[in-house]
Every structure is written in structure tokens, then in C-alpha cells.
Amino acid sequence: MGLLGLGTVGTGTAEILLDSAGRNPLIKQMAIHRVGVKSLDKPRAVDLPRELFTTDLESIVTDPEVDVVVELIGGIEPARSLILKAIEAKKHIVTANKAVIARHGDEIYTAANEAGVYVLLEASVGGGIPIIQPLKQSLGANKIQRVTGIINGTTNYILTRMQTEGADFDEVLADAQRLGYAEADPTADVDGFDAADKISILASLAFGGRIHYEDIEREGIRQVSVTDITYAEDLGFVVKLLAIAQRDEHTHGSLQVRVGPTFVPRDHPLASVNGVYNAILVEGEPLGQVMFFGPGAGKGATASAVVSDLLNLFSLLASDQKNPLLGCSHQHYCTITPISELETRFYVRFLCGDRPGVIGHLGTCFGHHGVSLESIVQIGFQDHLAEVVVVTHDVQEQNFRDALAEIQGESARDINIASILRVL
């Protein structure tokens, strides 16, 4: 394959391919033939042979050795021209570039269909969250009614902090820029362009038709004030930048597509999606509601999505007949750790005769067996017995059981265990 761009996502992608153990076995077969970069001299975080590097990106997309072009340079040009040239040369495309697909998807997909190649774009929406493939495949049985997403991490981070800290937009934006959660020029994020690109891609897949980018009603979060966020809370809502595409109930077949700050009821599944996390809620018939939640950006998450597209392509290209991704490729049994060696936290509730020193006795017995406690509290009384609740740190199951045996030993017949539960 040929890699265009070795920035954050390109580096993450190369790191996965160079460390294939423990991942899908197909990854071992993927080789990077060429890497297109802006500068040959820049130090790189990933260990790739220098002879793969070139600044001549056009030579990669026409290289006969290259069957898949992974476009990770972003932006409209030269990404658009390189993708079209690669398609012309019969290369399959994997891209994380929402903008070029949202705005030039028409010519790109028309060219790809003519050339008989795939253009895959799992990484373009929702970072590491699988959402493109579920819309194409797993949810295909459904008539989709609505797709609602929190699909811009920067604005969700800003809104979450405005809500929890009561801070103003400008203040939080400046801090987000300082921390690297917002760009120096934040327009694409805070004015909703990025979310509009992404909802146009999701709408196209969910409703099986292309979307004119300029048809999307788009509003950003600059005018959202702390006052409104506070009133929202009083009324039982949180404010989120939502991207929504839905079938219009009145005009059959027509769609509504919009991006804007929205009051979300507090018990709605999207209301608790905070910080840089993304989530996409899909509603369809007969499925009902299904939600996909995860990291919407970042090196590893986005690279995970890029490589999932590569897996799909390689399973198609490599397989003579059987799709290795669908079949069962393992035959051995996993080794299972014996329960006595499990390490977890525990909650135990004791009912004890009310005498001095009970808590000391419990603490001593746990200590004997190396069971470290987070808390030990006498909570109340039940039928004249003292109720003592213990929460442990991570401990080995066998040690914990041994401690319980000692606690209930001969000298303490008045200590009963009312319940034991594990703690996550």
C-alpha cells in the first residue's frame, strides 16, 4: 500500500502495521510500499525505512506496486486530485478525510464506480467508533428514520467544560487551544463545518442518496452562553452540538439535515456523552435505537478505523473464495485463569454481634492475608446485629477467601457474611 501523509493518523497507522502480534492475522500481510511526506528530513516517531519516503505524492498514486492508497493528508487539495488520480490508476482508496468526501463525494464515487475500486472511509466520522461499516452492513435490514450524533469532539469538550465549570465560551476555547483540544483557527470545529461534513456522510449512507453540502442547515456554538446552559439544566436538559439527519415525516422521502446547539433531555442516551467523546444514535425500523460511543479523534482511535478499512480490502483482495473476516479462523482453546487467581475488588457486608473490637478483628484478618482495604464502615443495625460494609482494593480471590475463612473461624462465631459482590 501507499501512505499519503505521516502526521498523527499516518504515524498511528504505521505503528499498528509494524506491531501486528495480537491483532487480526491479516495485518501481518499488509506492507507499506511507499510513504508520501512534505519533508524528508523531519524526524519521525515511527521506524520506517527511509527509502520508502518520497515528497512526490503523485508518483505513489500511479505506482504499479501500490494497490491501495491510504490518504491521510486531509483538506481539499491536493487530497482530491490525488484521490482521483489514484482511482484512475485503479487503486482502492482508504481515507480519513471527511471534508473531501462531503464536498466532492459525487465525483470521487462516480470515478470509483467506473474504475471498479472501493473508497472506504471508516476513519472520517467518529474516529475509532465503528459507524460507517455498521451503517453499510449490520444495520442494512432497517429503514433508518434518524441519525443523531455528537460528532465533533472539540465542541463537546468546550460545552462540557462550560457546563461543569460555569465558564464562558471564550475562556474555555482559549484554554482548549492551549491544551491542544482546539486548533489555533477553531472555525471548522466551533462553527459546525466539521460536524456538517460528517453528518452529510452519515446521512448519505443511512438514506442511500448523496447530500449537497450547502443544503445542510449549520450553526456553531459561539453564541451559546453559560446563562442558557444554566437554564437548560434548570429545565432538565444539557446543551450539545448535535448533527441530525432524519426522514421528514410529512413530505415522504425528503430529508432534514442540520447541525446546531440543541437542548437534550437529561435522560437521553446522548446527554451523558461528555468531553472529547463522540456518540452516534441510529433509529430505525424494526431495530429501535442503537448507539455507538467512543473516542472521536486521536492517533490510535483514528488509526484503528483506517486499519479496519484495510482489513476489509485485504480480505477481499487476498481471498480466493472465503472471506477470512467472516469465517472462524481459530481452532484452539483459550487458557483460562483459575478463579482463585482472579484479581478484583470486593464488597462484603457482615452482620456481627455488637461487641467492641469487631472492626479491628476484621481488619486484622484481612491484613493477615494481604487483602488491602479501601474502606471498612459500620453502617447500621439489623435485628440487633451490627452491619459492617467492607470495600477492598484489587486483591487475589484466594487471599480474599482465606481471609473470610479466618474471620469466620472458631473465635468469631457471631460474624456472618450477608453478601459478597465484586466491584468494577
Added chain:
Amino acid sequence: MGLLGLGTVGTGTAEILLDSAGRNPLIKQMAIHRVGVKSLDKPRAVDLPRELFTTDLESIVTDPEVDVVVELIGGIEPARSLILKAIEAKKHIVTANKAVIARHGDEIYTAANEAGVYVLLEASVGGGIPIIQPLKQSLGANKIQRVTGIINGTTNYILTRMQTEGADFDEVLADAQRLGYAEADPTADVDGFDAADKISILASLAFGGRIHYEDIEREGIRQVSVTDITYAEDLGFVVKLLAIAQRDEHTHGSLQVRVGPTFVPRDHPLASVNGVYNAILVEGEPLGQVMFFGPGAGKGATASAVVSDLLNLFSLLASDQKNPLLGCSHQHYCTITPISELETRFYVRFLCGDRPGVIGHLGTCFGHHGVSLESIVQIGFQDHLAEVVVVTHDVQEQNFRDALAEIQGESARDINIASILRVL
């Protein structure tokens, strides 16, 4: 295809296939050739020609006309024998049967690999939530560290009601049985067998090895008391029946697989999964955390998963070269509803000169344009101006804008709009 069983899920599956408009175009090509049932006389909710029905299920799995067998009868026998016989006759299998796969997956997959057929099982875990295919494909780039699931709807329903109502297990179980959320014999659910079957399937996919069913540490929820649920809340937790499979950090390559009631921190993504909903949290490197949430059971949801497997099979069987599920098959543009016709709820905050009749004026103007209000409240003062917050019902955008224009008309120059946001 041949359908074994026309109960709830079988009926849902047939309903999708008989009503293909608006769904993936491949569904139109799927034909039901045979339907295996227990009784020919029973009235059916779905309109299938009676000549397709037979009580001789063996004749379906060996029928040369049938290339895919959809097994929806559940339980171990005769499901296991029928599946093996179908595989021997080179049929692909789609099944929703977690028990037969968890306990006899070894012989079933060995037979399928030998025969060169697929056994697909999206419907076996998490109902309509896509989780099997993401584990096989979209998440394949990752080294999976842990899979944590709320994958039994009955127990989650019972625990949720115990928590919200402070009611005892026996009481809630009896009510759940009355309402159809729990079976007359609730053992499979409340004692954790169902969750153990499912986590064994997820662990097998996530970690690439089979699981001996008897290796799974399993505990149900019968002994969970309201007392413990209350203490959990005091300590910042909720109690959930979790199924967990994780790589052991200490013994490299060994797994922990267990099912049991667990204290879950209140801010954990799984803590807010309530009622009959299911959710599966997958943690991997480099992805981080990704969660899949949705209806874990039910006719439509489970049928959606069955048909997603059929889509995968038919795209493989029907395609000469290009996988129609991965490519872009639409070329037209969607019709978009003009923004003026959008129907949503609105939140508006006004700053008004403090004079009698302001709220009446606002209410009258909204009324003139058919904008129905949910609430209109004077909340406070800001810079000597009265702050009035209005929340509307679903209204047409144009009507809403017209009402705002009238409100700000000549007679009311002291009414300013501080902010407008949509309400979900």
C-alpha cells in the same frame, strides 16, 4: 433460504424480507424457500404461502434448493443436529442460538471449516446491537484487552426496578414474569447461564480462541438484596449483572471470563444502561474504549441482526467480484426539506423591559402563528431587564420565525432575543 422456526424472531425476520422497500436493495433478492414449524395448523402473524411450511425440518437442511439455513428454534437439540446436518449438506448457517454455539461451537465450527461454509451469529448476542461483526471486522486492528457487557435484558430489568423502586428480588421477578420480561422458569436468565453463553461467544471472537463453557465463573442475581443496592448507591455505585472477559495482566495470554453481579461506578459508561437495554464495552489498544448500546432482545431487534447476517452472505454469494455492501450503490441526491418547513421544539430567551403584559404579549404573538408553547417563565432579571424563557412544542420553523418577527414588531421595541436554541 430455509427458515427453521417461525416464533417471535422467525416472524420478525420474515416480516423484514416481505417488506423490503427502504431497506438494503439486496433484501429484495432474498427468497424464503421453506419454513420448518412444529404445527401446520397454528395461525401465523406473517403472510407466507402455506405450501412453504413443513414439520419435517430435516428435509429443509438437505433440500438442494436451500443454500442458507436460518436456525431460529433455539435450545440445544434438535438445533445442534440440524445445524450439523445442514453444514454437511454445504449450507451456510445463520443462527440466533447462543446456547448451541457456546456449548457446541467447537464441533459446529470445525464442521463448517471443513465444509467451507459460514456460520454467522450476529443475533446471538446483544439482540439488534451490531457487536459480532464489529469484533470480527471493524475492531480487528486492535489488541483487545477487555470486553464488559450487560448482555442479559431480564436481569438488567430486574436490577433496575429493584434500584428505582427499592423492591425485593422475588417481588420484581414475579412482576417481570407477569409482564413477559422474564420466563416462567427464569433460571437461564437470573442464574447467569444466558450471559455466560454470550460472553463465551464474545470472548472467543475478541481473543481468537475457543472457550470451554465450564471454565466460566458464573453467578446470578438471586442473592442480590435491596440492602446491598442501597449501600452501593451510598458508596457511588450501581449494581449490574456484568459479563467480563479480559486478558490476565499477570499470566500472559491467559483469560479471565466471568459473569456476576458487580458494583459499577456511577460515572462508568455501563452504569446508565437501564431496563431491558444491553450494552457492550470493548477496550483495546490503540482504540481505547468503545461502547455499543441498544435493545438486547425483541422481535424486530433480533430479526434486524439475523437479516444483517443474511446480507453478508448474499453479498458474498451474489457478487461476482465487487462486494455490494462495501461499495457506493447510490448516485442520486437526496431531497432536503427547506429549513422553513423543519419541525422542531425551540428554546428562546428574551430580555424585556419590565412592564405588565409582556408575557401576555409573547403568548399572543406565538398564538397568532400557531406556535404552541410548553412553558413560558419569567426567570429573573439581567441589567434591569426581565429574563423570560420560552420552550415550544414541535412547531414549524417558518411559523416560529414569523411569531418572533411579530414579537419584535413596532409596538414592542423593548423586547430583545438573547438566544434561540433547538430542543430535541
